[in-house]
Amino acid sequence: MKDMNVRTPLVEIKGLEKQFDLDQGWLETLKFRNGRITREKRAVHAVNNVTLDVNRGEALCVVGESGCGKSTVARLVAGLLTPTSGEIHYDGSRIDDLSRAQMQPLRNRIQMIFQNPYASLNPRMTIRQALEEPVRHHNPSFSAAEVREKVTEVMMSVGVDPTWAKRYPHEFSGGQRQRIAIARALTVDPEFIIADEPISALDVSIQAQVLNLMLEAKESRGLTYLFITHDLSVVEHFGTRVAVLYLGSVCEVADTATLFSNPKHPYTRALLSAVPQLKDDRPNHIRLKGEIPTPINMPQGCPFQSRCAFANNRCDSEKPKAIHQPDGSLVACHAVEENRLDEG
Amino acid sequence: MSLLSVRDLTVKFAMRDETVTALNGISFDVAKGERLGIVGESGAGKSITGFALMKLISRPGYVDRGEILLDGEDVVKMSDQRLRELRGDKMSMIFQDPMVTLNPVLTIGQQMVETLLAHRKLSREEARQIAIVKLREVYINSPEERLDQYPHELSGGMRQRIIIAIALLLDPELIIADEPTTALDVTIQADIMELLLELCQSNKVGLILITHDLGVVSQMTERTLVMYAGRIIEAGRTREIINDPQHPYTQGLINALPQQTLPGHKLRQIPGNMPSLTNIPPGCPFNPRCEYATDLCRTRIPEIAQYGEVQVACHEVQRLQAEGERQEQNA
């Protein structure tokens, strides 16, 4: 199966769905409504029919509002959650149905950087212990001194004082911890990194340094990224392609340049207009009006309809399918399909 | 009188092998309804400043000297009893790590209701209703369902908004917000910022906004402090600092913004890194990274002083200002 066909995407996500039950116990499903006891089972529809490829050597950025399912997609791909339905293929083989033990060989090829820097390091391990482990694993012939030297180098590459290696995570600031977590992920020398908001806790100068480090790894080692971020200036800088998620559904996938120069989906447009500008007092963003639906009470039809200025009857009842556009992007919107978006 | 007046605040950590100074004599004020930004690179001491204001520095850390006057009362000397009354009620903090606020084994509703009951005479049901209102304010939908969920069942951005709601629960007069919107996308970030702005303007709430996002600082705050290695190195009106930064470090921060670089190009970085606390160079702490450093910079620490509208801690600031003017004239 593992042929040299570079054209097959590294990761193929097909019709991915994830629901979380809100009511665990049987008792909890009993609800008292209008004077009667009824049974209701409520679920969070976190990811809905997501189909997406990650190509080798690319940085696919996933953007979208808080709660739209970005981290859930990341955790599903990393094998930390089991999908409700759908498939995930990695390097040509299906991985979503693997057991923990079967996933093991992939653990070093796939690394995940978590959203919360405070949760990504083991609090009982010194920084040295956390970093030495992957260094040893990859360089079994290294002497103790060589391992130490490598750890020093890794810490310096993310701007953390190597003499602090003997310290525990709680002695570092939020941003320092996140950089150590990123350094650790890169040290494992994976081929695929799933990074969930890896740099949003970092200040700009360190962001620049860490982004450059990640870009370098991408170019020199052909590393592939699934990169979740809400910072669109980072997307523009780092991403080769962008997928925009809304309420667990993909609304638009496009090359970064295309997305920024010619966003099509009404939600993408609103998102791009909301970027805070440095030297301007009044944010001039398209305010999204209307009730934000939650993945608990999923609307029928287009997930974006309650806030969309272009919604019509069709949008109420029929969920738009992703359709290929002439410029190569994929857009799931009836108005785009019907060509009525830029008229009037 | 200021709502908050911090004078010469110095915080140290006694570590196994040596004692380090995390905050070095910082002073600033926040008036009622004023919005103050604190910026600076990772490790500058921003969070430690917030912790100190809430009197949450614990061993091996300690406040070495200085005072923190909240409406005239010194937080540093305050009794635990008085602190419990004031925390949450008069001042509250939105922590960078949501799990400082959130207890993983309690539902969101339990935590919010308990907090309300500890400070207010309310019935459980009344407290629950207030919690629902506060969750709506931070754009949490289906708040009734969310109240019954545990922290791990929420997305990163929801957790962040919930701790904002908890910080606002008792209508405090001073809010310290440590990276309150880092996990939020721009649309919700804009809404949350508007909510905070509204609170400051109509309820006269004082806000200390700790963030690394200069765009946010620029939109949200009236005054800004720039911190480096535990010191304030530039302070003044936000507009001035963003448009015409005086300290070489502040200039570097602004130049490193991705917006200032063409897509796909390497970002401009300030060379080197913020020193760790055990490794602060003599003289100006920024000198190894500063292109203008002189011998004086390598030996003497610059005091913060007033230059026109802003306060700057840099030996060379006047020379740099003069050069800047000359360049402008030549252009």
Ligand SMILES: Nc1ncnc2c1ncn2[C@@H]1O[C@H](COP(=O)(O)OP(=O)(O)OP(=O)(O)O)[C@@H](O)[C@H]1O
């Ligand atoms: N318990 C501790 N023991 C020793 N040093 C500490 C401790 N806690 C924090 N520090 C140090 O104090 C310095 C300031 O930390 P602080 O958390 O205030 O940084 P920050 O400006 O908030 O950075 P970030 O943007 O990364 O959150 C850091 O260099 C950190 O290593």
Ligand SMILES: Nc1ncnc2c1ncn2[C@@H]1O[C@H](COP(=O)(O)OP(=O)(O)OP(=O)(O)O)[C@@H](O)[C@H]1O
């Ligand atoms: N373990 C869980 N149990 C129940 N619900 C969950 C669980 N994990 C996630 N969810 C729900 O799934 C939805 C999507 O969450 P997810 O963390 O994927 O969002 P996100 O896009 O990463 O948001 P953010 O930008 O805020 O981090 C949310 O409604 C969340 O409450």
Ligand code: SF4
């Ligand atoms: S399908 Fe309809 S509701 Fe959805 S984004 Fe397009 S126009 Fe708006």
Ligand code: SF4
């Ligand atoms: S004091 Fe000297 S080293 Fe420090 S910022 Fe000013 S010029 Fe640079």
Ligand SMILES: [Mg+2]
């Ligand atoms: Mg997330």
Ligand SMILES: [Mg+2]
């Ligand atoms: Mg911090």
